Amino acid sequence: xxxxxxxxxxxxxxxxxxxxxxxxxxxxxxxxxxxxxxxxxxxxxxxxxxxxxxxxxxxxxxxxxxxxxxxxxxxxxxxxxxxxxxxxxxxxxxxxxxxxxxxxxxxxxxxxxxxxxxxxxxxxxxxxxxxxxxxxxxxxxxxxxxxxxxxxxxxxxxxxxxxxxxxxxxxxxxxxx
Numbered sequence: 001x002x003x004x005x006x007x008x009x010x011x012x013x014x015x016x017x018x019x020x021x022x023x024x025x026x027x028x029x030x031x032x033x034x035x036x037x038x039x040x041x042x043x044x045x046x047x048x049x050x051x052x053x054x055x056x057x058x059x060x061x062x063x064x065x066x067x068x069x070x071x072x073x074x075x076x077x078x079x080x081x082x083x084x085x086x087x088x089x090x091x092x093x094x095x096x097x098x099x100x101x102x103x104x105x106x107x108x109x110x111x112x113x114x115x116x117x118x119x120x121x122x123x124x125x126x127x128x129x130x131x132x133x134x135x136x137x138x139x140x141x142x143x144x145x146x147x148x149x150x151x152x153x154x155x156x157x158x159x160x161x162x163x164x165x166x167x168x169x170x171x172x173x174x175x176x177x
Contacts, residue, residue, distance in 0.1 A: 013067065013077045016124045021117060023079035023093060023124055026065060030080045031058045033089040037109035046142035064094075074098050077129070081108065081121045093121040095129050101136040102129040102174075106151060113147070119154045126155045130174035137174050140167040 016023040024030075031054065039051045052060065064078045075097040081090050091108035104125055108118045126137055139157055141148045149159075149170075157170035 013079065014128075016079065016128055017084070018120050018124045020084055021120055021124070022082045022084050022087065023121060024082060026061055026078040026080050026092065028058060028061050028065065030089065031061055034061075034080065034092065037089055037091060038107065040110050042110050043107060046145040046148070077125075079121075079125070081106075081117065083112075083117075090117060091121065093125045095125050097129065097132065097134060100134060101138060102132075102134045104129075104137060104139045104155075106148075118147070118151045122151050122155050126174050134174060136171060138169055138171045140164050140169050142167050 013025040015025065026034075035052075035054045035057050038057065039054075041050060044050055061078075064076050067077070068075050077095040077097070079093050081093055082088060083090055090112040091106065093104070093106045095102045095104055097103075104122060106118045106122050106125075108121070129137065137155070137157060139148070139152050141152055141159075143166075152159075152170040155172070156175070157172040160169050160171055162169040
């Protein structure tokens with residue numbers, strides 16, 4: 001049974017601090033550091049495609065900093081993931097909120113994988129969206145992407161029988177804030 005809540009539409013993207021990470025709202029000024037991380041074909045093993053050009057990345061950031069889709073049906077929250085010890089950019093985490101459901105996505109650069117950073121960043125995003133009235137969290141994960149499945153499981157998501165574009169939809173309820 002889906003609970004219906006009105007999601008707080010005025011909630012702004014704010015920085016989030018965790019034990020080892022700082023998630024800062026994405027800004028066009030982050031394009032250079034992000035490009036250095038995201039310009040890696042290995043990151044596309046499971047999602048397909050290829051890395052964006054620097055220009056395309058800047059245009060994408062300019063688009064998503066608007067914080068909502070042009071038709072107003074989606075709320076976008078995008079963060080740059082930084083290590084707190086040296087503020088080095090290591091990836092991104094994002095939440096797309098539609099109604100009472102948030103779809104999460106995370107990307108941690110290849111050099112920083114295997115240290116639990118994706119789990120930590122995703123968990124922080126789940127807690128953040130929980131305060132906005134979100135009652136369902138989902139992620140779409142390639143069935144062979146075991147690392148992302150582990151991240152999803154760690155934040156309370158479970159695989160469903162639903163697939164979208166060959167990816168398994170995982171769902172869960174965020175913790176109460």
